Every structure is written in C-alpha cells, then in structure tokens.
Amino acid sequence: MSQLFSGFTIGSLSLPNRIVIAPMCQYSADEGKATFWHQIHLGHLALSGAALMIVEATAVSPAGRISPRDLGLWDDDTHDALADVVKHIKQHSPIALGIQLSHAGRKASTHVPWEGGKNIAPNDGGWQTLAPSDIPYASTDFPPQVMDQNDISALKADFVAAAKRAEHIGFDVIELHAAHGYLLHQFLSPLANHRQDNYGGSVENRIRLTLDIFHAIREAVSKQIAIGVRISATDWVDGGWDIEQSVVLANALKTQGCDYIHVSSGGLSAQQHIPVGPGYQVPLARRIKEQTGLNTIAVGLITEPEQAEAIVGTGDADLVALARAVLYDPRWPWHAAVKLGAKVNGPRQYWRCEPHYIKDLFLKE
Template identity: 60%
Template sequence: MSALFTPKTLRSLQLPNRIVISPMCQYSAERGEATAWHMIHLGQLALSGAGMLVIEATAVEPDGRITPGDLGLWDDATEAALRPVLAAIRQYSDIAVTMQLAHAGRKASSNKPWDGGQLIPVADGGWMTHAPSAIPHKEGETPPLALDAAGLIRVKEAFVASAKRAARLGIDGIEVHAAHGYLLHQFLSPLANQRTDEYGGSLENRMRYPLEIFEAARAAFPADKPVGVRVSATDWVEGGWTIEDTIAFAAELKKRDVDWIDVSSGGVSPLQKITLGPGYQVPYAQAVKEATGVTTIAVGLITEPQQAEAIVGSGKADFVAIARAALYDPRWAWHAAAELGATVTAPPQYWRSQPRELKNLFGDVAFGQR
C-alpha cells in the first residue's frame, strides 16, 4: 500500500490520497472576479487525481490584492463569478476544493510578475497599502499605512465575510494565508512588525492578530469543514521569524483546533537568503509535526513520486503539496499512482487513455464499445 495514496480524513472531508494541489496565483481576475481562465485552469487541475485542490490566494478586500489581477471574494459580484467555475468542477470531479483566504498587506498594489512585479505607485493606478507598521517592503518604496484599531477590525470582518461567502459557494475547506510576507506574516515577523501596542513586540503579541483572524474565520465557517493555515517557517533573514517561532505559533493554532499547517518559508524581506534544493522546506514541516502533532503539509521542490512517497511514508508530513510540477504535468497524480502501484480517480471520458500495462490504474473500471 502506497503511503501517498492512503486516505485521510479532515473533519467531514474524506480525501482519497495525500496529494494537494497548492494555491497558485494566476493574476487573471478582473476586478477580483474569476474569468474563463479560472474555468480552464482549475478545471484541468480538478481532473488531476489529487486529493485536494486549493484555489489561489483569494483577497478578502480590494486593497488586499497582490496585483490588480488577483482573485477576490469580497462582494456579491466576486462570489457570483466563482459559482459557475465551481459548478463545472462539481459536475465532472469529486475532488475536494478548498480556498486560500489572503490579504497582501504591504506587498499589495504590485504589478503582475510578467510585468515586473514591482510596487505600482498610486499615481500610476496603484493604491495605498496597509501593514502592521509603516515600514516598506523594499527600501525606497512608499511606506504602507499602519493599521489602526478601525483598520484591524475592518480586515478581520473582511476575513469573516469571505469565509461565509466561501461556505455559501460550497467550498470544502479554507486556508488562512499567514506566509510569504503577506499581511498576517507581517504581523508575525519582527522585521515587518514594530508596533508598540498589544499587537507588537513580544512573540505573544505578534501572534495575537493572526490568531484572532484564524479564530474569526474558523467561527464563520461550517464546523464540520476544515480550516488550515499556511505559514512561513523562517524568514531566511537574521533577526527574523524562525522555526522555533513557527512551532510556538502552531501550538497556539492547535489549541484553537486548526486542521492543518501548510509549511512554506520566506517572502517577508528582499534580503532573504534561501538555500534551495529538492524538498528544502520539508524539514520545517517535519519539525512542526514532531513538536506539535498537528497535521502538516510539506511544500517546496517536491517533484518526483518516490520523493513524495518517502516524505509521507516516513512521517515527515501528512500531505505533500504540488505546485509548479502540477502546472507542468496536470496528470502528476496519475503518473505517481502508476509508479507507486496505486489507483487514482479519473473521469470516464479519459478511461481509455490507460496504458495496457497499467490496466488497474483507474481501479476496477470497464470501457465497452461496439
């Protein structure tokens, strides 16, 4: 029995395997509304055979978008635009569809990556960004506005409203984005958070607002559906957020019944020095799992089936999340199942694609033709 293809239950959500399609920003929405691109992109990934598909970082308010092309879920129009995309997926796939809820903080108002990815000044059509402290992400940029009491309430209410909209859409689970240098990570990291109130200073204070956001989102989402959190395990900068801080944060989330911790790293500072390599972030997921017992998702240059099998089989993480590898090969899970001697779900329209030597890849199916 392949460990990667062992079922796993998260509250009422029953997953057939441990493969997750990571949330991957597409920068292809219009006014936050999903477009035909999302129908094509998410549609093909929904047929991948993975256990769970996570919709890209979805902004909870317009000012929380990374770029003007970010997907959003903050009003009736953005909610309505996602409905046909989800309906199409549900018609042809039983994959679990979850969503990452996010706010970019001081990294908002940026150009799309293929347009340079830099901050868009207000004079050029950008918008003022918000952060824990008035510290720019990059030297020379316009400083963000430090969130005041009213701003903290506004953003929290936005997460709650988006969680409720996700529930109305029938989303199977949500992931609160507290990684990659975006707003909640900015509160966690001493590099971005230099507040002197109850939300800054000590580790306990810096964790306070992200924990409040999680609690509010958890309360707003159906109790039988899971809510996880993505974290950056380290800032890769001296004096920044560390794996020890991450473990402390995960322990607090565990007290609040978090369903998974999705362990990534970096993003809060352009001064980061990341050591890349296959599975380079897996030890962080392992550290969180071993220290807290929380269900973890490992990410980061996981590209080969045997590599993913070893991660799950050795207990380093409960799931592996595939991102670029899934874009390059949307049938990655099929090929992993073939290599590991497992079965995978596929739509009947594709059953005859099964190679003769892999006659049981799709399970006990029959394809007849006159």
C-alpha cells in the same frame, strides 16, 4: 501499499490520497472576479487525481490584492463569478476544493509578475497599502499606512465575510494565508512589525492577529469545513520569524481547533538566503509535526513520486503539496500512481487512455 495513495482525514473531510495542489496566483481576474481562465486552469487540474486543490490567494478586500488582476471574494459579483467556476468543477470532478483567503498588506498594489512585479504607487494607478508598521517591502516602494484599531477590526470582518461567502459557494476547506510576506506574515515577523501595542513586540502579541482571525472564521462557518493555515516557517533572515516561533504559533492554532498547517517559507524580506534544493522545506514541516502533532502539509520542490512517498511514509508530513510540478505535468498523480502501484481518480471520459500494460490504474467504483 503506497502511503502517498492512502486515505487521510482533515477535520471531517476524507481524502482518498495525500496529494494536494497548492494555491498558485494566476493574476487573471477581472476586478477580483474569476474569469474563463480560472475555469480552464482549475478545471483541468481538477482532473489530475489529486485529493485536494486549493484555489489561489484570494483577496478579502480590493486593497488586499497583490495586483489589480488578483482574485477576490469581497462582494456579490466576486462571489457569483467564483461560484460559477466551482459549480462546473464539482459537476465533473470528485476533488475536494479549498480556497486560500488573503490580504497582501505592504506587498499589495504591484504589477503582475510578467510585467516586472514592482510596486504601483497610488498616483500611478495603484492604491495605498496597509501594514503593521510603516516599513515598505522594498526601499523604492510607496510607504504603507500603519494599521490602526479600526483597520484591524475591518480586516477581521473582511476575512469573516469572505469565509462565509466561501462556505456558500461550496468550498470544503478554507486556508488562512499567513505566509510569503503578506499581511498576516508581516504581523508575525519582527522584521516588519515594530508595533508597541498588543499586536507587536513579544511573539505572543505578534501571533495575536492570526489567532484572532482564525478563531473568528472558525466560529463563523460550519464545523464541516476544514480550516488550516499556511505559514512561512522561517524568513531565512537573522532576527526574523523562525522555526521556533512557528512552533509557538502552531501550538496555539492547535488549541483553537486548526485542522492542518501548510508549511512554506520566505517571502518577507529581500535579504532572505534560501537554501533551495529538493524538499528543502520538508525539515520545517517535520519539526512542526513532531512538536505539535498538527496535521501537516509539506511543500517546496517536491517533484518525484518516490520523493513524495518517502515524505509521507517516514512521517515527515501527512500530505504533500505540488505547485510548479503540477503546472508542468497536470497528470502528475496519474503518473505517480503508475510508479507506486496505486490507483487514482480519473474521469470516465479518459479511462480509455489507460495504457494496455497497466491494469486498473483508475478507481472505477
């Protein structure tokens, strides 16, 4: 029996298999509002057979957007636009839906990737970015503003308000984005955080903001909603955030009732040296799972069904997340089920596509 296609539970959410669609920024929103692009993009991935789809990094405030085209969830308009997308997906797919709540910090106010992705200064149509310290991501970037206690309090309130909107929309999972060099990761890493207050210095201080926001969200939403955190387990830079500190954070999150940890890496420093290769981040997920017992999602160049099966089957991680692989092949879970002799959810409208030499590919109960 395939372990990849066995059931799993995070919090009170039961999943029919271990396949997750990772959050992937689309840079296609209108002043933070979801558009028809999100309807078709998320809609067709919702038919993939994956158990859980996590919507892209969604800014909790306008200043928290990576680019002017980023998705947001900070007011009634952004709530209503995304709610319309979610409503239609839930009408046609049993997939569980998550949302990744985020603030980009010093990596905000940039052009979209296909326009170069460079920082946009406030006087060129961008906005003032925020960060734990006045250290820009790139030396050519407009310097970020150091966050004071009022800024931090406002940030916590923004995350809580967005989480409540996510619950009202009907999301099953909320993921807190503390990876890839964005604001919470900036507070975690000593490369970006040079503060002298209780949010800087020791690892216990640097993890404080992530823990505070996690706790505030957990208190603000229903216990039926699973809450997890995505981290970069290492900066891949000497003297930066690393796997040992990630284990400290993961253990602290576990004591607060975290339902899972989604283990990525990098994104904080241009000096990073990443040993990219198939499954290159899986050892990081395995280390955290072994030392904390948290439910763990592995991600990063997981492209083959047999590879995903081995990750779950050997206990390296509890779930596997696909990003680029599922953009390339939106029916990846179907094809994986064929290779692994399993069954997968598929819409009735598509059942007749089942190849004649394959019996009972789709779950039809």
